[in-house]
Amino acid sequence: AQSVAQPEDQVNVAEGNPLTVKCTYSVSGNPYLFWYVQYPNRGLQFLLKYITGDNLVKGSYGFEAEFNKSQTSFHLKKPSALVSDSALYFCAVRAVTGGFKTIFGAGTRLFVKA
């Protein structure tokens, strides 16, 4: 069965510091992996995705994520956090074959302090 784990309910960082939001997954076969961001009372916005190729994926707003097959992880990173990055972040996974469903993690709330 597919699953996604975001082990941290909340991440706190100071503005200007690097940030990491963790995600691990379980899926049969190769995965499609996604990160989405949600601002208060809004829908989710796509940040980036990994389909195949380079393990380091660059996305919107300076975010990037690294696909690590051996650790089944897809951590979201940014070299220098902004206060405006404060939001709820969701990791999602879909198996390349054998199913259509995208599974979302429970979300990690990021607080960036000025």
Add this chain to the structure above:
Amino acid sequence: DGGITQSPKYLFRKEGQNVTLSCEQNLNHDAMYWYRQDPGQGLRLIYYSQIVNDFQKGDIAEGYSVSREKKESFPLTVTSAQKNPTAFYLCASTVDFGGRTTDTQYFGPGTRLTVL
């Protein structure tokens, strides 16, 4: 601008009433989805539609119903059979269903439903 719209933004329902949440997209996407979001639980799939005049139950379909009479519209009805309907409801679409080319989901702004 292309995108997904949901209405209303806030909806209040009395117990025993059915309510319908609107979802419209002008992205020309084939597939559409309804999710429910509760605090700390991520998104749970209610219903999905691969194409016009077709829809399938997701993980938590009980107490909900949908229709897909037009490509751009996928309304969700929350019936009185849904025991705990207070939640944030999100509609989404993808270019196609289970496609290899892109699985990026485009989300509407959501509807917050509160049962009084």
